[in-house]
Amino acid sequence: MFRWKKLGKIFTPQEATERPWLKEFAQAPATLVLADVVRVYFSCRGPADANGQYISHSAFVDLDRKDLFRVIRVADQPILALGGLGEFDEFGTYPVSVITDGPQIRAYYAGWTRCESVPFNVAIGVATSGDGGESFTKLGNGPVLPYSLNEPFVLSGPKIRRFNGRWYLFYIAGRKWKLVNGRAEPVYRIRMAHSVDGLQWTRADKDLIESRIEEDEAQASPDVFFANGRYHMFFCYRYSSDYRGKAGGYRIGYASSDDLIDWQRDDARAGIDVSEEGWDSEMISYPHVFTVDGATYMAYLGNQVGREGFGLAVLEGALT
Amino acid sequence: MSAARMTWRKRGQLFDPTKHVLPAQCEQFAQSPQALVCDDRIRIYFSTRARDERNGKYLSHVAFVDMDRGMREVIGVSTSTVIPLGGLGCFDEHGIFPMNVLRHGDEIWAYTCGWNRRVSVSVDTAVGLAVSHDGGLTFQRRGDGPVLAASLHEPCLVGDGFVKVIGGVFHMWYIFGTGWKRFGEGLPPDRTYKIGHAVSNDGVAWVKEEARQIISSRLGPDESQALPTVVEVDGQHHMFFCYRPSFDFRTNSARGYRIGHAFSDDLVDWVRDDEHLQLGGTPGSWDSDMQCYPHAFACDGEVYLLYNGNEFGRYGFGLAVLER
Numbered sequence: 001m002f003r004w005k006k007l008g009k010i011f012t013p014q015e016a017t018e019r020p021w022l023k024e025f026a027q028a029p030a031t032l033v034l035a036d037v038v039r040v041y042f043s044c045r046g047p048a049d050a051n052g053q054y055i056s057h058s059a060f061v062d063l064d065r066k067d068l069f070r071v072i073r074v075a076d077q078p079i080l081a082l083g084g085l086g087e088f089d090e091f092g093t094y095p096v097s098v099i100t101d102g103p104q105i106r107a108y109y110a111g112w113t114r115c116e117s118v119p120f121n122v123a124i125g126v127a128t129s130g131d132g133g134e135s136f137t138k139l140g141n142g143p144v145l146p147y148s149l150n151e152p153f154v155l156s157g158p159k160i161r162r163f164n165g166r167w168y169l170f171y172i173a174g175r176k177w178k179l180v181n182g183r184a185e186p187v188y189r190i191r192m193a194h195s196v197d198g199l200q201w202t203r204a205d206k207d208l209i210e211s212r213i214e215e216d217e218a219q220a221s222p223d224v225f226f227a228n229g230r231y232h233m234f235f236c237y238r239y240s241s242d243y244r245g246k247a248g249g250y251r252i253g254y255a256s257s258d259d260l261i262d263w264q265r266d267d268a269r270a271g272i273d274v275s276e277e278g279w280d281s282e283m284i285s286y287p288h289v290f291t292v293d294g295a296t297y298m299a300y301l302g303n304q305v306g307r308e309g310f311g312l313a314v315l316e317g318a319l320t
Numbered sequence: 321m322s323a324a325r326m327t328w329r330k331r332g333q334l335f336d337p338t339k340h341v342l343p344a345q346c347e348q349f350a351q352s353p354q355a356l357v358c359d360d361r362i363r364i365y366f367s368t369r370a371r372d373e374r375n376g377k378y379l380s381h382v383a384f385v386d387m388d389r390g391m392r393e394v395i396g397v398s399t400s401t402v403i404p405l406g407g408l409g410c411f412d413e414h415g416i417f418p419m420n421v422l423r424h425g426d427e428i429w430a431y432t433c434g435w436n437r438r439v440s441v442s443v444d445t446a447v448g449l450a451v452s453h454d455g456g457l458t459f460q461r462r463g464d465g466p467v468l469a470a471s472l473h474e475p476c477l478v479g480d481g482f483v484k485v486i487g488g489v490f491h492m493w494y495i496f497g498t499g500w501k502r503f504g505e506g507l508p509p510d511r512t513y514k515i516g517h518a519v520s521n522d523g524v525a526w527v528k529e530e531a532r533q534i535i536s537s538r539l540g541p542d543e544s545q546a547l548p549t550v551v552e553v554d555g556q557h558h559m560f561f562c563y564r565p566s567f568d569f570r571t572n573s574a575r576g577y578r579i580g581h582a583f584s585d586d587l588v589d590w591v592r593d594d595e596h597l598q599l600g601g602t603p604g605s606w607d608s609d610m611q612c613y614p615h616a617f618a619c620d621g622e623v624y625l626l627y628n629g630n631e632f633g634r635y636g637f638g639l640a641v642l643e644r
Binding site: 151199 | 441446462463502
């Protein structure tokens with residue numbers, strides 16, 4: 001058995017200054033462990049526009065490797081430019097996931113566009129960095145993982161991994177848009193694709209995680225980690241309606257697999273839940289597991305899906 | 321490579337939608353005619369338009385007209401839904417235009433170009449796949465999403481798929497957007513698209529040539545090319561398509577769509593050769609200002625070219641026959 005011991009909130013976007021694009025939200029943490037720092041990429045927002053709509057940007061914060069609660073630096077600029085007129089990522093880049101690839105660092109990110117009948121659509125793009133992950137250049141103006149026959153819209157939440165010499169991309173794909181009180185809400189499921197070069201992808205073409213709480217359960221942030229001979233996935237899930245508060249909001253789930261294709265879901269083993277009070281008392285979401293200097297951590301979001309930042313928990317026991 | 325001069329005999333307007341009752345409260349427009357040769361008739365699918373009651377914008381629906389095999393007489397017009405539009409948020413929610421059909425065993429496969437409206441630009445498109453088990457009266461989607469969509473170097477507006485099986489390989493010629501831009505102060509964004517090529521072993525999983533513009537641009541980078549169609553004549557592959565400048569093309573007849581032509585011996589290299597087509601508009605008639613959305617096919621030893629005329633096919637399509 002394992003559990004996650006909460007260490008507290010680690011980054012609060014409201015405390016950042018002189019960055020008009022970083023006013024609130026620090027969503028979907030994803031780490032890159034460097035020599036002296038743990039770089040945590042996240043996605044954030046400036047003020048909403050006149051219509052109440054946001055544009056997400058992605059950036060990073062460097063944490064002292066010897067004391068993860070010490071913020072050494074916040075990115076001066078977003079790491080990725082928005083797409084051009086009519087391109088898939090014109091209205092936001094969120095979330096982002098990074099991986100080292102020889103001397104380069106590669107980022108997979110979700111790009112947002114705006115639609116007429118539904119509020120948005122999302123597809124997954126790819127970019128590389130030659131400056132240690134401070135800025136990224138897109139490999140093309142279009143998506144590397146576009147909509148497909150059985151993944152018709154909202155391809156988001158990429159998590160890039162490499163296992164046994166092969167690239168794996170875990171992500172979510174929209175299943176349907178559900179009208180809830182006149183508002184179109186996306187229902188999405190966890191999916192996977194694999195590749196020899198990270199550019200040409202073969203899709204598993206199946207839902208990896210069965211729904212548990214309701215048929216239209218939405219699942220996000222499929223974060224896969226290898227330990228003790230098995231693959232472990234932490235993810236988050238919520239109800240399809242009334243999910244912006246505590247009752248229907250995000251919780252963190254767990255599944256394990258021997259082959260990355262067939263997964264056994266067992267949320268009771270997730271080892272983390274909402275707190276009695278405080279910044280993560282209503283919902284917890286967007287888990288990301290990483291190791292540094294012998295310890296295993298989970299970064300995650302609290303109330304309002306990370307509006308006030310992300311926190312950290314440390315693993316107690318073994319992931320078996 | 322060289323090609324002989326192609327002489328087309330125009331038969332004139334073949335189908336005028338304003339003179340027929342169309343399904344789904346559609347009126348006017350019979351765009352992008354696409355032929356399916358049947359035993360006793362030639363079925364010609366086209367896209368017509370209804371008004372979206374929510375905002376007055378157009379929705380393109382697929383309908384068909386049956387002609388005799390000599391392409392002289394109208395036998396009938398479809399009266400019910402050939403394929404419904406896509407669901408909420410799907411790539412084909414706001415229209416299907418065009419729809420290319422081909423026989424595949426006992427089935428008829430349709431490659432649809434689905435339209436969905438955007439906010440900063442008017443629209444995006446992708447290519448879907450639907451299958452008919454009733455001889456082409458109705459089609460069912462293989463999935464809610466597309467089989468060919470935007471990709472790393474084809475950032476938007478993948479559409480107008482035309483599919484042929486040659487030597488056991490599925491070939492698709494299609495268009496992809498190179499980008500949107502405003503060509504003048506205060507003008508809405510206009511798009512530019514070019515003709516591309518993809519292949520497949522099963523017609524479902526496609527490998528693109530990824531952004532290779534297989535047809536040279538006669539008008540330069542701001543030439544838009546649309547609706548490729550390929551037919552084999554005397555052992556050579558001939559492609560027809562339409563092209564225009566990327567802006568000020570809707571009402572300025574000097575800048576409207578014209579039909580272009582290219583030929584190839586190997587399906588890899590195409591030689592653009594508009595001069596050999598010799599298919600101009602007829603002054604004062606239905607195709608005087610514009611000729612667009614060509615579709616070439618062979619039947620009973622003849623090679624036919626269907627195409628739209630003025631106003632992108634508001635008044636239907638006409639026919640030309642290759643002189644042999």
